[in-house]
């Protein structure tokens with residue numbers, strides 16, 4: 001079943017009105033008609049409803065709420081990904097796959113060995129958030145993970161202090177594995193995961209992350225590409241916390 005997101009003001013008692021970009025998608029691309037069913041999530045309350053299309057008008061679609069959908073889709077542990085800024089198309093891949101794997105939010109980070117520099121960040125950020133929204137609809141998430149504006153390392157050192165657990169995937173870590181780090185951690189509600197760019201982390205960056213409470217871990221004996229590492233790491237966390 002197709003899933004769409006709406007704002008509070010599109011919901012009125014047992015009816016939901018779709019009059020934005022999704023109108024075109026539902027009416028003209030999917031050619032849905034009266035009686036067809038869709039899933040609709042309220043962006044604010046994150047509640048999801050099974051709905052039936054009541055009428056496809058020339059500029060809006062009116063849906064009837066049939067019932068509330070209680071299927072669990074979100075991970076119990078919130079995982080935020082801090083990703084060393086990779087080259088452009090890789091970031092898009094990382095966003096799409098991370099959203100499928102349940103990430104809560106993604107923050108691009110400028111690191112010492114980043115090869116890429118973001119040009120026209122305003123535009124890119126809008127595009128990245130759109131990619132997140134499309135992926136969230138496709139995999140039927142109850143939230144649209146936010147893609148933040150990029151931050152620098154000094155901000156990151158501060159930011160990680162608010163998490164129950166901070167995992168840094170480090171290509172040169174030989175002793176501590178992700179498994180060990182997770183076994184050492186008591187019950188947690190949120191995790192920050194940090195992945196380096198194509199050029200990896202500098203020694204100083206790893207030291208400072210450690211000083212600020214991060215656990216530095218290995219994801220295995222092979223070097224993964226910067227776009228593989230977050231996907232592998234998130235899959236491992238889904239295995240740990242959901243399966």
Ligand code: SAH
Nearest residue numbers: 169170171195196199200218219223224229
């Ligand atoms: N240029 C570096 C590799 C960078 S890989 C080199 O040649 O050594 C990009 C990022 O993916 C790394 O910074 C790290 O965050 C993650 N990564 C890749 N392989 C990893 C592994 N085996 N264990 C932990 N993290 C890894």
